[in-house]
Amino acid sequence: MSMAGNLRKVTHLGKVGHLRRVARLARRRPRVDLSHPSRSPLGSSVVNCVTYRDGVRGPAGGDLVDAVKRVRRNGDGFVWLGLHEPTDQEFAGIAELFDLHPLAVEDAVEAHQRPKLERYGETLFAVFKTVCYVEHEELTSTSEVVNTGEIMVFTGEDFVITVRHGRHGSLGPLREELESDRQQLAKGPAAVLHAVADHVVDDYLQVTDAVQADIDQVEMDVFAENGARADPGRIYQLKRELLELKRAVVPLGRPVEELATRPIRVVSPEIQTYFRDVLDHLMRARDQIAAFDELLNSILQAHLAQVTVAQNEDMRKITAWAAVIAVPTMVCGVYGMNFDHMPELHWTFGYPLVLGVISIACLALHRGFRRNGWL
Structure with a gap:
């Protein structure tokens, strides 16, 4: 067979394959107007x-x-x-x-x-x-x-x-x-x-x-x-x-x-x-x-x-200051009971002595709390 004949045959087969493919796709698609x-x-x-x-x-x-x-x-x-x-x-x-x-x-x-x-x-x-x-x-x-x-x-x-x-x-x-x-x-x-x-x-x-x-x-x-x-x-x-x-x-x-x-x-x-x-x-x-x-x-x-730690630190500070304040509160509370027979009640240097004791006690507590990291 000549080359031209082969080309015509290939072209024909290609067209047939294309038509078959179109028909196959048409069968698969819905029929819509x-x-x-x-x-x-x-x-x-x-x-x-x-x-x-x-x-x-x-x-x-x-x-x-x-x-x-x-x-x-x-x-x-x-x-x-x-x-x-x-x-x-x-x-x-x-x-x-x-x-x-x-x-x-x-x-x-x-x-x-x-x-x-x-x-x-x-x-x-x-x-x-x-x-x-x-x-x-x-x-x-x-x-x-x-x-x-x-x-x-x-x-x-x-x-x-x-x-x-x-x-x-x-x-x-x-x-x-x-x-x-x-x-x-x-x-x-x-x-x-x-x-x-x-x-x-x-x-x-x-x-x-x-x-x-x-x-x-x-x-x-x-x-x-x-x-x-x-x-x-x-x-x-x-x-x-x-x-x-x-x-x-x-x-x-x-x-x-x-x-x-x-x-x-x-x-x-x-x-x-x-x-x-x-x-x-x-x-x-x-x-x-x-x-x-x-x-x-x-x-x-x-x-x-962190919030819990911060709250604990705040509570320790409050507790430490409460302990410091408790010393003068206790001493002043004792001497505020107005009894006649009390230690150093009529002594001239009794008042300065009590203030000194309160100050020394408070300073000692404050130093101790600072050393322990509470203040």
Whole structure:
């Protein structure tokens, strides 16, 4: 066979393979009417809606239905839909278009979910807790240190939907960073899922570093010369904020481990390699939080011990001065009983003698208490 014939045969086989792939993907996807663009479910909660093919951003314009039609017509690429705090009405059309499970839709709309990873047929649903360090000039017993939010990610074969809750955790810079790495973005929706997880976990590490600075400052104040006068409310506040951070980090360990180790249809083994790095960073953040918790417990115990020692010192001083004052009180009390027959009562030098005895006794007691560290 000639070279031209071989080329025609290869081209024909490539077209057949492409058509078979398109048919296979069409069978897996829900049958949704995409013929009416006016039925697009987009609302005010939509931050961005972009199509990608081979790691390249598709043309702008149109709506979500048009974007899905283009992707499914070509048989490759995917749609990335970004939402911020959507309502039930706004998310209803999106859920119907992508055949999302009602339970996952309910979690995505209502938020306040625990970090988790769930599979609903061909769709993967992941929940991430986002954290943000709240800047403050001085840590007080009412200072907010950690602010939390949520990012939910629906991942399918040709779409990824990110739902963000909270005032922070914007994915705009992440999208730009991914678009600059065409090779990574060409790996499909799972690459976006990895990028979101990596972004969230990196924020964990940044927040733990910032919290460490607050803990170091509290530790310095407690072990300062007047550490017993430090405000224990700051320590309790740090422990409460650390607990909020712990609730975001610790439950995420198992979902990320599943993404890194267990076979999942929409996550290729190549992307799982990247999730192992995310898991490593997550474990580092978790270990730091555990160490901070133990350190705060130690600081609190040290502060309570300092307060106890300071109280004991105050009690010793009070006791010593009470003993010194007891001597003149006793002598003056004896001579104040007004009896006729008392020692040295009518002696000319009796009064100076009694004052001298009182002074010598008080000085002796004061010197003894000073020598023993009570005064």
